[in-house]
Amino acid sequence: MRENPLKAILAEGRPIVGLMCFEFSTTGVARLADAAGADFVLYDMEHTGWSIETVRHLLAATRGTGVTPLVRISGAQRHLVSRPLDLGALGVMLPMTESAADARRLVEFARFPPGGTRGVGVYHADELADGLAASLARANREQLLIAQIETAAGVEAAGEIAAVDGIDLLWIGHFDLSTSLGVPGEFGHPLHTAAVERILAAAAAAGKPVGALATSAADAHELVRQGYRAVAYGDSLLFADALGRALGGLRG
Numbered sequence: 001m002r003e004n005p006l007k008a009i010l011a012e013g014r015p016i017v018g019l020m021c022f023e024f025s026t027t028g029v030a031r032l033a034d035a036a037g038a039d040f041v042l043y044d045m046e047h048t049g050w051s052i053e054t055v056r057h058l059l060a061a062t063r064g065t066g067v068t069p070l071v072r073i074s075g076a077q078r079h080l081v082s083r084p085l086d087l088g089a090l091g092v093m094l095p096m097t098e099s100a101a102d103a104r105r106l107v108e109f110a111r112f113p114p115g116g117t118r119g120v121g122v123y124h125a126d127e128l129a130d131g132l133a134a135s136l137a138r139a140n141r142e143q144l145l146i147a148q149i150e151t152a153a154g155v156e157a158a159g160e161i162a163a164v165d166g167i168d169l170l171w172i173g174h175f176d177l178s179t180s181l182g183v184p185g186e187f188g189h190p191l192h193t194a195a196v197e198r199i200l201a202a203a204a205a206a207g208k209p210v211g212a213l214a215t216s217a218a219d220a221h222e223l224v225r226q227g228y229r230a231v232a233y234g235d236s237l238l239f240a241d242a243l244g245r246a247l248g249g250l251r252g
Contacts, residue, residue: 004090004142006040006068007168010209015224018042018067020213020232025054027061029235034065042070042232045084046095052083059088070144076102078117081109086121091144093171098153100160107166110145112136115166144168146211150176155195162206169230170203171211172196200227216241 006016018040019033025048033041043050043058055071062069071084072093084092094106108116113136120136122128127135147161150173154161162170174187177196183189203210204227211230214220220231 002090002142003138004068004144006091006144007142009039010169010229013229015229015231016040016211017220017230018070018232019235019238020044020072021058021235022048023236023239025050025058027057030058030062030065030067030069034067038067040068040070040232042072042093043089044072046072046074052087055084055089056087059084063088068144070146072148076105076109078109081106082118082121085110085118085139085143090142091146091168093146093148095148095173096151096154096176097147097149097161098151099157100164103147103161103164103167106145106147107164110143111140111166115140146171148173149199150174151180152177152195153180155198158199158202159205162202162208167208169209169211170199171230172199174212 009016016039018038019029020042021029022044030041041062043055045055059069068090069088070091070093071089072095073080073084074095076094081092092106092110094102097103109118110116112118112120122132122135145167146169147167148171149155149158149161161167175185178184178186178189178192181191181195183191186192200210209229210227211232212223212228214223214231214233215237220233223231
């Protein structure tokens, strides 16, 4: 595993900005994100129909760019956690994290011994340039593990989740969180606002950054102002907005 620049940027207190892919599984998307100056591309396997084979090609293409490849998996099972990492992801996001036990399972399956129980799969000679022990230690050190909090239960356990050793970043899922709280899409509702503030406070107490999906540049600026240190734009919304503005300019 190569070095993960996201961890260094976050350690310096600076925000990271990237693209979250739900729609475009083309191998060129990472090159486009790189040219635009993105720090990372996050490929979603929770809500898409993408197979591990599709993600394998996306990760391979991303390796040749300057962006950091991340994958949102669909659950804390050994094969769901380890395979994207084996194929080149430099981090994974676990959705619906609702307890410290969930977070610990993510860490266990993502880390090689002695910090975890991930199986060793080495496919390329360059991964062993410094010897197996050094390679495994580097993988444990460089991977970015993200716990996504997006339910009322997750909010209740936010402090315990943030305190788990190995969890590098908390991610707030606004749509699911508002729905879980009974106020779907009402992001300004006091219940949602209080839940977000509780997660931000738990992360701050543990010294962990927080991330979220932005719907616009103004939204992204507001998230950073509130203390978020990782922001992603969704590919389909971004494309629709850019295309709409371009067509509007042409017709105007």
